Amino acid sequence: MPELPEVESVRLQLLGKIVGKKITDVVVLHPKSTNHHPNFASLLVGKKIAHIDRVGKLMIFSFVKEPDFFLLGHLKMTGQFFFVQRKSIVGGGHSMSDTDSRDLPNKHTRISLHFSNGASLFFNDMRLFGYLKIATAGEVATARGRFGEEPIRADFDFDSFTEKLQRRGTSIKAALLDQSFVAGLGNIYVDEALFAAKIRPDRKANTLTAKEAKAVIKAGGKIMLHSIEVGGTTFQNFADTNGHAGNFTEHLKVFGKQGTLCPRCKKAKIQKTRVAGRGTHFCPNCQK
């Protein structure tokens, strides 16, 4: 599953390609990907894309002069978007082999959107967990309400976060993975953020000082922004909308580094354990 930086990379690239474009045709090749909406295609035809927002890993497409009509997009396990304009094809979301890009739509294409300028956007999803769903403003508000603040936002409320941490008896790792509490930090980024802030993943959330709480969020935000810049991690053979594989893995300090010497203290080996039900990596020496 892509982490938030991969989804953000896809969103940023789609923004530059389809905002302002008018949809002239929609083909639904697999109704499950539209949540079996009976009028999916006819409702979208004629609408012009105004913006693509994102909350967590959910993309929110809005339309010009349509205050109560949205499209929610989620890649889930294997979803990917391919944007095709004339003869150049670029893809994004997950691995894209040469065979995938040569012939679109292909057997994994679930929905295709065609635009007035001749461009097309294909939604491919091998395992069919992803979707493009039509939603009302109320449904969008509900979806937004399920997510906490994102560490990459400049206006992150540290005081409120620290206060809420004091009421959490779980591990700090479990708290950071809870998307309704802090949105966007997946398993990889939580391990990296806790390493950067020198906090053990199994520490009780309510034992963190305000300074530590701020440090871990700052570190998480910085790591996520860096990952967005370099195009995401490559764990799922992720490819951005230009078909480039993300290369954030080379910047990871602890995730997947079990058995290697800690790059900071150089006194202990990175350990792998299980915290909050997830594979967890940390330095037993310099994380307290």
Ligand SMILES: [Zn+2]
């Ligand atoms: Zn260390």
